Amino acid sequence: MTSALVGIVNLQMGNLRSVSNAIDSLGFDHCLVERPADLIAVTHLVLPGVGSFHRAMEHMHSIGMYNPIRDFGASGRPMLGLCLGMQLLGSSGEEGESMAGLGLVPGEVRKLDSASVEPIPHVGWNSVELRGAHPVFRGVRTGVDFYFVHSYYFRPANPDDALGVTDCGEQFVSVAGRENIIGLQFHPEKSQANGLRLLDNFCGWDGRC
Amino acid sequence: MSGIRDLPRRSEAGTSDVASIFDATTLNGRAEVDEQTSRRRLPVIDLVRCSRCGLPETYETIEFDSAGVCNICRQREFRDSSIDWNARRAQLTELVEQYRGRHEYDCIIPFSGGKDSTFTLYHMVKELKVKPLVVQFNHGFMRPTLLSNNERTFRILGVDVLSFRPNWRVVKRLMLETLVRKGDFCWHCHTGIYSYPMHVALKYNTPLIIWGEPSSEYTAYYDYRDDVMEEVDETRFNRFINLGITAEDMSGMISGDFDFDPRDLAPYTYPPVRDLRRLKYRSVCLGSFIPWDTRTQAQIIHEELGWEGDEVENMPPGMYRYEKIECWVQGVRDYIKFLKRGYHRVTQMTALDLRNGRIEKADADALVREFENRRPPSLDIFLEYLGISEAEFNAIVLNTVVAPHRPDFEAITPGDKTWDFDQWYREK
Numbered sequence: 001m002t003s004a005l006v007g008i009v010n011l012q013m014g015n016l017r018s019v020s021n022a023i024d025s026l027g028f029d030h031c032l033v034e035r036p037a038d039l040i041a042v043t044h045l046v047l048p049g050v051g052s053f054h055r056a057m058e059h060m061h062s063i064g065m066y067n068p069i070r071d072f073g074a075s076g077r078p079m080l081g082l083c084l085g086m087q088l089l090g091s092s093g094e095e096g097e098s099m100a101g102l103g104l105v106p107g108e109v110r111k112l113d114s115a116s117v118e119p120i121p122h123v124g125w126n127s128v129e130l131r132g133a134h135p136v137f138r139g140v141r142t143g144v145d146f147y148f149v150h151s152y153y154f155r156p157a158n159p160d161d162a163l164g165v166t167d168c169g170e171q172f173v174s175v176a177g178r179e180n181i182i183g184l185q186f187h188p189e190k191s192q193a194n195g196l197r198l199l200d201n202f203c204g205w206d207g208r209c
Numbered sequence: 210m211s212g213i214r215d216l217p218r219r220s221e222a223g224t225s226d227v228a229s230i231f232d233a234t235t236l237n238g239r240a241e242v243d244e245q246t247s248r249r250r251l252p253v254i255d256l257v258r259c260s261r262c263g264l265p266e267t268y269e270t271i272e273f274d275s276a277g278v279c280n281i282c283r284q285r286e287f288r289d290s291s292i293d294w295n296a297r298r299a300q301l302t303e304l305v306e307q308y309r310g311r312h313e314y315d316c317i318i319p320f321s322g323g324k325d326s327t328f329t330l331y332h333m334v335k336e337l338k339v340k341p342l343v344v345q346f347n348h349g350f351m352r353p354t355l356l357s358n359n360e361r362t363f364r365i366l367g368v369d370v371l372s373f374r375p376n377w378r379v380v381k382r383l384m385l386e387t388l389v390r391k392g393d394f395c396w397h398c399h400t401g402i403y404s405y406p407m408h409v410a411l412k413y414n415t416p417l418i419i420w421g422e423p424s425s426e427y428t429a430y431y432d433y434r435d436d437v438m439e440e441v442d443e444t445r446f447n448r449f450i451n452l453g454i455t456a457e458d459m460s461g462m463i464s465g466d467f468d469f470d471p472r473d474l475a476p477y478t479y480p481p482v483r484d485l486r487r488l489k490y491r492s493v494c495l496g497s498f499i500p501w502d503t504r505t506q507a508q509i510i511h512e513e514l515g516w517e518g519d520e521v522e523n524m525p526p527g528m529y530r531y532e533k534i535e536c537w538v539q540g541v542r543d544y545i546k547f548l549k550r551g552y553h554r555v556t557q558m559t560a561l562d563l564r565n566g567r568i569e570k571a572d573a574d575a576l577v578r579e580f581e582n583r584r585p586p587s588l589d590i591f592l593e594y595l596g597i598s599e600a601e602f603n604a605i606v607l608n609t610v611v612a613p614h615r616p617d618f619e620a621i622t623p624g625d626k627t628w629d630f631d632q633w634y635r636e637k
Contacts, residue, residue, distance in 0.1 A: 027486030193444070200486075 004203050007033040007042030009069065009085075011059050014050030015189065019082065022189035022196060028203045036068040044203055045072050049084030053093040053109055053152070056084055057101065066102070073104040078207040079181045080136075086176065086183025087154045094152055104181050107156035117169040121151040128164045128174050128186070135209060136182050136201045137164075137175075144194050146186035148174075153185055180207030254613045256551050262560035263573060267550035267611040269449075270429040280429045285564050288425070288433040294500055301498035304491065305337050308417040314369070315339035316417040319346070319406040322359040324531045325421035327516055328506040329495045333419055334366045335513075342413055344406040346476070347374035348398040350536040353629050354519040362514050373405055379473045385595045386462055388602075391452045392549050392609025394595075395542060396459070399450050400477040403441065407480050410490060418492040422501055424449075427557070441492040443479050455479075503561070507531035521554075522585040523624045525576050529558045537633045540585025540624065547581055548606045551614035555580045583624030593636040 006023050010016060010032045023030045023046070033039055047069070049056050060066050073079050073089075081089045090107045093099040101109070112120050130142040142164075153172040156162050163182070164175030174185040182202070188195035256265035260277035272280045309315050318333060318341045320326040333339050343363065363370050380397050387396035410418055423439045425431045430449050431439040439445070447455070454462070456478040460471060510516040518530030522540025533539045533554065547553040559573035592602060603618060610616060 025483050025486070027483050027488075 004028050004043045005041050006030040006044045006046060006203055007039060008046045008048060009033045009060075009065065011047075011049055011056050013052075013056060013059070014084065015048050015082075015187065018187075018189045019046060019048045022199055023203060026196060026200045026203060033065075034063065036064060039068055039072055042072070043077060044205070045069070045077065045079045046202075047079065047081045047085035047088060049082065049088060050149075051084060053084065053087055053101070054099050056088055057093070057099050060088075070102055070104065073102065073181055076180050076207050078202060078205045079104070080202050081181075081183035082189070083150060083185060083187055086185050087152060089176070089181060089183045090154050091157070105154075105156055105161055105176055105178055105183065106158060107154055107161065107176070109152050109154050111152050112150075112168070112172065113170045121149060122168040123149050126166050126168055126174075126186075128166050130164045130175070131162060134163055134175075134177070134182070135205050136198055138201050140194050140197050140201075146174075146184075146188065146191040146195055148186045150185060154183060179209065253617055254551075254615055256614060259560070262563045263556060263570070263577070264560050265550070265552050265556070265614075267552070267614050272429070280432070281427070281560075282564055284425055284429060284433040288500065292433065292500075294498075297498045301495075302337070304417070304493070305339060308491075309339065312415045312417075313413045314342040314415045316419050317342050317344050317406055317410050317413070317415050318419050319344050319402065320359075320370075321345065321402070321535050322351070322355045322362070323533070323535045324503060324507045324510065324516070324518075325496075327358065327362055327510045327514065329419060329421040330362065330366060330368065331510055331514060332495060332499075334368065341368055341419075342409070342415060343368050343370040344409045345370065345372040346398075346401045346405045347372055348395075348401065348536060349374060349377055349380055350538050350633075352519065352534060352537050353632055354517055355535050358514075358516050362510075362516065365514055371409060373476065375401060375476050376473055379469055381594050382463055382467050382469070383459065383477075385597070386459065387452060387454065388545075388595070389605050389608075390454070390462070392545055392606055393452055393542075394538075394545075394591075396452055396454060397477060398536075399452065400446075400456065403446055403450050404479045405476050407485060407490075407492070408476070410492075411480055411484055411488060414488070416488040416490040418490065420492070420494045421496060422503075423494040423496040426496065426501055438497050439494055441494060442485075443482050446479050503531065504565075504567075519629075520627045522587055522627055523580055523583045524554060524558075525580055528576075529554075532558060537629070538587050538591050540587045541591045544583075544585050544588065545606055548603075548616040548618075549609055549614070550611045551616075552577070553581050582620050582622060584621050585624050586626045586630055587633070590633055590635060 006028050008016060008020055008030060016032070020030055031038065031042070033042060033045065060069065087109045088101050089105045090101040090109055091103045092101055092108050094109045094111055112122060114120055124147070125145040126148050127143050127145050130137055154176055155173060156176045161176050161178050162173040163177055164173070165171055166174035166185070176183045184198070188198045256267060257273065258265045259273065259279035259282060261282045262279065264271055264279055264281060274283065305315065316333065316339055318326065318330050320330060320343045330341065330343060333341055375397065383397040384394040388394040406418060410416060418441065420441050423431065425433045425439060456474040459477070460474055463469070507518065519534040520526065520530065521533055523543060543553040555577050559568055559576055562568040563570060563573055588599070592599060607616070
């Protein structure tokens with residue numbers, strides 16, 4: 001039996017149900033995280049998200065979750081950002097905006113280049129080339145497909161934090177992370193067996209690489 | 210022939226007579242038409258066959274390459290040339306050690322008593338020294354030789370055994386329903402064999418389940434060339450085991466005319482995946498870790514456990530006595546396959562031998578010609594169980610024929626009884 005309790009941050013935007021359904025089907029206990037006290041018993045934290053970086057960060061501040069989530073990330077417990085949630089891990093939002101991110105993985109959010117990516121958003125199945133082994137990717141081969149829906153991507157400042165890349169006309173970092181923190185630009189909860197494998201690995205991860 | 214997907218009309222709800230789901234007039238009328246059709250002796254279609262093993266185009270999942278060789282042969286080539294079996298053996302040891310001594314049993318071994326599950330049990334107990342729980346789903350047709358084999362095996366190996374036999378009244382109704390819908394009356398057996406041990410895994414808190422032969426030996430639902438471990442899970446169950454009919458579907462299909470308790474279908478229901486995941490289950494085939502070789506393995510269990518083969522209806526006498534000895538209506542299953550797809554077990558067995566270089570093509574073809582067009586004596590018993598006539602049976606099977614094959618009922622000759630025919634349960 002597992003003793004993990006997976007917290008899913010509710011930022012009032014996006015794919016909470018599909019994420020919690022996926023984690024539920026994998027047999028893990030889970031709860032929604034909406035206020036700082038909810039984090040006490042949580043062993044693994046998922047930061048999902050669909051929509052605007054700016055609005056998501058505003059909401060996080062408004063419910064008093066900015067520092068508690070940062071503290072969780074600094075505690076060494078495993079933390080997973082999905083899609084927009086991956087971008088929120090970074091230092092700052094899209095170019096031209098002043099909104100700061102969680103700063104857990106240094107780097108910035110950029111928009112896909114409309115000159116080379118047609119159309120935007122990048123929607124559908126695409127492959128992820130892994131840059132090396134990671135516990136969350138155990139048993140998943142490099143080059144397999146995951147499901148994407150996004151117009152922006154996160155570019156880590158330190159190339160070592162880029163764990164996987166995808167090419168949609170423009171090559172971008174689709175997996176980033178350092179230490180106990182990992183972000184996925186695609187939606188593992190919508191990516192069939194390989195996606196579920198990632199979530200399963202994450203929920204069983206001790207946060208060490 | 211009228212619409213291929215025409216199902217028999219149902220009688221009024223509330224009756225429980227199995228035969229009453231047929232509108233006798235309609236079905237008999239169609240049977241007559243079909244008999245006339247078959248008497249016209251439409252030209253027999255020569256099926257495209259694998260140039261190497263002889264499997265025909267009506268075989269499930271088959272494809273042919275430019276050399277006329279089928280994908281089953283090609284994945285077998287890959288199995289023998291490109292899989293690192295030493296690494297696979299090490300993976301099995303690692304897997305077993307991960308679970309050893311931590312639960313009520315080291316593993317569950319689903320067991321019919323045929324050559325594959327007997328070898329699996331033997332190998333796991335003798336080579337990997339596990340303490341298994343043997344789980345037998347008794348489909349209701351186990352033959353005397355099989356039962357005495359089982360008895361001897363359990364005693365010699367010293368294992369705990371759970372045997373489960375589902376409600377016979379329900380089994381008969383399920384057989385009729387899937388015969389009509391799919392031309393395959395074995396749904397209760399397919400689903401029960403693969404779902405029941407998973408329920409036991411949960412009840413006995415035993416997460417490791419070791420099956421025998423991987424399906425990639427016979428079909429391409431899973432391909433050795435993908436080099437991915439075939440997990441015997443709900444995905445596989447829904448992909449081909451349950452014929453596309455879940456227990457919930459089945460409940461709706463039979464509820465109009467059959468009186469049953471919803472719990473009667475529980476043994477055929479795959480348990481919740483969440484529960485299995487919480488158990489941290491692994492459900493894999495021994496044949497994913499060691500290269501499967503049925504003939505050699507049958508010889509090993511014969512020498513070590515006294516396991517005996519048996520004759521099977523419409524199989525060449527003295528050959529393949531290790532194959533499909535579990536069930537006394539196996540002959541009917543093979544006969545339906547022949548009518549539907551234009552080949553049966555002789556083709557499948559000689560295909561394996563051709564791949565292994567154990568038989569000449571001309572000899573294989575001669576066996577196929579001689580034995581595949583025979584009517585099994587067990588058909589009479591089977592028709593009694595289902596309460597249908599042979600004309601009704603033929604009409605049902607005609608509705609499920611796989612193109613471009615066309616069965617030729619006129620060419621069917623009577624097959625021989627096996628030695629234990631008179632011991633099989635009769636309804637009348």
